[in-house]
Amino acid sequence: MGVILLSREPLIIVGKKPIIKYVTACITVFNRGERSILLRARGKRIANCVDVVNLLKKSFITNLSIKEIIIGTEILKESDKYRYISYIEIRITR
Numbered sequence: 001m002g003v004i005l006l007s008r009e010p011l012i013i014v015g016k017k018p019i020i021k022y023v024t025a026c027i028t029v030f031n032r033g034e035r036s037i038l039l040r041a042r043g044k045r046i047a048n049c050v051d052v053v054n055l056l057k058k059s060f061i062t063n064l065s066i067k068e069i070i071i072g073t074e075i076l077k078e079s080d081k082y083r084y085i086s087y088i089e090i091r092i093t094r
Contacts, residue, residue, distance in 0.1 A: 009091075010034055014041040014049040022052045027060060030094050036067065042074065042087040053090055067091040 010029045014022050022039070029037055041049035057064045068091040076083045 009036055009038055011038045011040060014039055014045050014052060016045070019048055019051050019055060022048075023055050023060065026052065026056055026092070030061065036091060036093045039090045039092065040087065042085050046086065046088045049088055049090060053092060056092070061094060063094065065093050067093045 012022060012025050012029070026037055026039075039049050039052060053064075053066065068089075070089040070091075072087055074085045074087055076085060
């Protein structure tokens with residue numbers, strides 16, 4: 001799990017790892033002095049992304065605010081078929 005800098009804003013892609021790993025990554029980024037983080041997840045991992053934000057807000061950073069939530073669908077082409085995969089992006093600020 002890594003933190004990707006996307007146009008000067010850290011991006012954390014939530015995947016299969018335990019939720020606490022992403023929470024720790026967010027805390028680390030905030031402790032480095034960043035004011036905002038973009039969390040992104042696709043498909044089955046959308047619920048994990050929401051859980052990361054909720055855990056951060058309830059247990060670690062009480063002054064955390066959700067700046068923006070974006071939902072959408074990506075179209076992926078596999079062979080001659082198309083797959084539609086939902087995604088969520090949650091921008092949080094401290």
